[in-house]
Amino acid sequence: MYFRFRLDDTPLQSPGNLKPFGWGIELDANNSILEYEFLAHTNGTGTDNSNWFQNTVQAVPDDPSDPAELLLQSYLPTVDFWHLEVVPDGSNFGGNPDYFFTIAIRAQDLTAAGISVSNPIVEL
Numbered sequence: 001m002y003f004r005f006r007l008d009d010t011p012l013q014s015p016g017n018l019k020p021f022g023w024g025i026e027l028d029a030n031n032s033i034l035e036y037e038f039l040a041h042t043n044g045t046g047t048d049n050s051n052w053f054q055n056t057v058q059a060v061p062d063d064p065s066d067p068a069e070l071l072l073q074s075y076l077p078t079v080d081f082w083h084l085e086v087v088p089d090g091s092n093f094g095g096n097p098d099y100f101f102t103i104a105i106r107a108q109d110l111t112a113a114g115i116s117v118s119n120p121i122v123e124l
Contacts, residue, residue: 001110001117003040005101008094011044012104016079018044023101026055026064029115032043034061038113042082042103049074052082052109081105 003025013019035058042050052075053068060066075081082103091098104113107117 001105001107002101005103006091007101009096011101013044018042018048018082020044020046023103024096025103029102029113034058035066036064038115039084040103040105042078046094048078048082050078050103051075052089052105052113054113064098072113073106075104075106 005023007023011018011021011023011062020045023043026036027038027040028035029037036055039053039055041053042048042052051071052073054070054072055066055068056070058066082101110117
């Protein structure tokens with residue numbers, strides 16, 4: 001599964017190396033948009049990482065700062081799980097070029113977590 005973000009600036013610090021920032025998407029898999037069950041997250045921390053988490057305890061409903069507790073998968077090499085050639089998308093919201101940035105989660109990891117790849121999921 002691919003998640004595409006439109007960013008106001010390039011996420012690259014240098015070719016193949018992300019800036020020290022994080023990009024993620026929370027997924028609702030139980031039809032309750034008050035909490036999320038899964039998190040796909042890519043982080044530029046010097047040693048870039050891309051991870052797939054499960055939020056097993058919804059501590060505070062409707063709170064995106066609720067941390068995901070269970071690491072399901074780390075993707076290595078990380079560069080294989082985000083779009084290497086971050087391409088300007090042609091728009092310039094905010095007055096400077098915008099970029100598309102794409103991260104990926106393997107379909108087998110979705111199904112291993114109990115997510116059907118044929119049913120809808122909600123991005124939060």
